[in-house]
Amino acid sequence: MRCATGRWRRRVAEVAAVLDGIARYVVPRTLDEALGVLAAGGVSILAGGTDLMPQARAGRVRLQPVLINIRRLPELTGIERAGGGIRIGALVTITALRDSALVRERLHLLWQACDHFASDQIRNVATVGGNLCNASPAGDTLIPLLALGASAVLAATGGTRRVPLGEFFTGPGRSCRRPEELLVAVEVPEPPAGFAGVFCKHGTRPALDISTISLAVGARRDGTVLRDVRIACGAVAPTPIRALQAEAVVEGRAADAATIAAAAQAALADIHPISDVRASDWYRREMVRNLLQRALSHVGQL
Amino acid sequence: MSVNCDIAFTLNGVPRRLAVPADMSTLELLRDQLGLTGTKYGCGEGECGACTVLVDGASVNACLMFAVDCDGRELVTVEGVVAGATGQRLRDAFVASGAVQCGFCTPGFMVQASHLLGQGRAGGEAEIRRGIEGNLCRCTGYRKIIDAIATAAQGGDHG
Numbered sequence: 001m002r003c004a005t006g007r008w009r010r011r012v013a014e015v016a017a018v019l020d021g022i023a024r025y026v027v028p029r030t031l032d033e034a035l036g037v038l039a040a041g042g043v044s045i046l047a048g049g050t051d052l053m054p055q056a057r058a059g060r061v062r063l064q065p066v067l068i069n070i071r072r073l074p075e076l077t078g079i080e081r082a083g084g085g086i087r088i089g090a091l092v093t094i095t096a097l098r099d100s101a102l103v104r105e106r107l108h109l110l111w112q113a114c115d116h117f118a119s120d121q122i123r124n125v126a127t128v129g130g131n132l133c134n135a136s137p138a139g140d141t142l143i144p145l146l147a148l149g150a151s152a153v154l155a156a157t158g159g160t161r162r163v164p165l166g167e168f169f170t171g172p173g174r175s176c177r178r179p180e181e182l183l184v185a186v187e188v189p190e191p192p193a194g195f196a197g198v199f200c201k202h203g204t205r206p207a208l209d210i211s212t213i214s215l216a217v218g219a220r221r222d223g224t225v226l227r228d229v230r231i232a233c234g235a236v237a238p239t240p241i242r243a244l245q246a247e248a249v250v251e252g253r254a255a256d257a258a259t260i261a262a263a264a265q266a267a268l269a270d271i272h273p274i275s276d277v278r279a280s281d282w283y284r285r286e287m288v289r290n291l292l293q294r295a296l297s298h299v300g301q302l
Numbered sequence: 303m304s305v306n307c308d309i310a311f312t313l314n315g316v317p318r319r320l321a322v323p324a325d326m327s328t329l330e331l332l333r334d335q336l337g338l339t340g341t342k343y344g345c346g347e348g349e350c351g352a353c354t355v356l357v358d359g360a361s362v363n364a365c366l367m368f369a370v371d372c373d374g375r376e377l378v379t380v381e382g383v384v385a386g387a388t389g390q391r392l393r394d395a396f397v398a399s400g401a402v403q404c405g406f407c408t409p410g411f412m413v414q415a416s417h418l419l420g421q422g423r424a425g426g427e428a429e430i431r432r433g434i435e436g437n438l439c440r441c442t443g444y445r446k447i448i449d450a451i452a453t454a455a456q457g458g459d460h461g
Contacts, residue, residue, distance in 0.1 A: 054365075
């Protein structure tokens with residue numbers, strides 16, 4: 001009887017939480033203030049809102065009692081060179097990335113993904129930090145950032161830590177960011193001179209559609225061979241992934257037909273696609289095989 | 303019910319100050335609270351562009367924006383766009399080109415087109431097509447909409 005009452009009380013509390021909605025809305029002006037709010041728990045983070053709003057409306061995400069709007073935090077803005085890399089503030093919008101000469105010239109792989117991202121209206125609002133924290137296996141900026149060896153910078157009241165993106169994503173919609181942590185920036189090492197890359201995605205229409213599969217392929221031409229080969233794939237596993245076996249096939253070799261075919265075959269062992277409303281697992285494998293061959297042959301000629 | 307928050311912003315050039323629930327969308331604020339029904343509810347998830355408005359000069363899906371985030375910003379809806387010279391030129395071009403059939407998508411196209419014209423991004427068919435990727439029309443097949451935007455783009459400075 002006591003136990004049943006306890007369950008009943010918990011259920012009432014759950015229902016009340018949903019009915020109560022957002023109890024407090026906070027717009028911090030400094031990072032310290034924001035981290036203090038996060039440390040107390042029960043917080044939903046609002047940046048651009050282009051994922052949070054539809055996910056909350058569809059019931060896929062439950063809004064917490066506190067909504068924190070981080071849009072006014074100056075510490076989370078700007079794109080600049082810092083210590084051998086390029087630091088991109090978490091609040092930088094996709095439009096700002098697309099308009100940045102530094103991104104276009106030095107992180108062209110990322111620039112291509114931003115150029116193909118959703119629509120003008122969404123690019124104007126959506127932030128790179130939001131795209132990362134949403135952690136969709138198909139997230140457009142995630143694939144080139146993973147290929148470029150980027151790291152997430154996570155801040156909390158206790159200090160700041162850096163997590164390579166290869167370890168950041170833990171599942172569909174999940175990352176290793178703790179509830180009390182705020183993603184403040186993404187740091188991208190500057191690619192070596194001569195590094196060139198191709199981003200491609202495949203869907204039923206060029207704009208807005210969530211990718212059926214996406215690929216980022218980058219390498220540095222050294223005479224006739226390719227070095228620093230990076231291949232990342234989206235929508236073919238629970239998280240964005242590097243195709244390490246395919247990379248190993250190409251590393252230090254010329255991008256000839258035999259190498260390209262062998263790499264595309266090797267990539268099939270790197271990926272674990274599922275069948276869903278957008279495509280079957282078979283179709284995703286075939287698209288990876290074909291688009292990877294096309295992208296590798298393109299990179300070999302850049 | 304979510305907590306009410308006081309916000310102050312500029313709407314079509316007029317300063318506004320009001321209280322909105324923290325979970326309300328900007329689209330609901332415009333249509334339900336302020337009665338500006340020119341901005342349309344199409345899909346509610348950023349796919350169709352029927353609710354496009356300008357926020358600090360950039361085009362945005364009002365359905366994806368929290369109303370509380372309007373605080374301190376400058377909003378322009380289709381009602382504000384057609385009050386300006388660019389909007390009037392666009393309206394004339396949409397009528398002349400027959401770019402309106404059922405009309406439901408038209409306000410979103412008008413706002414997005416005014417954004418493209420303002421940024422000098424309506425220089426040719428390819429650029430216009432890229433610029434309106436976020437707006438769906440199920441009647442016209444886009445041909446006449448693209449013609450209308452191109453016509454408006456040729457019609458003088460974009461003030």
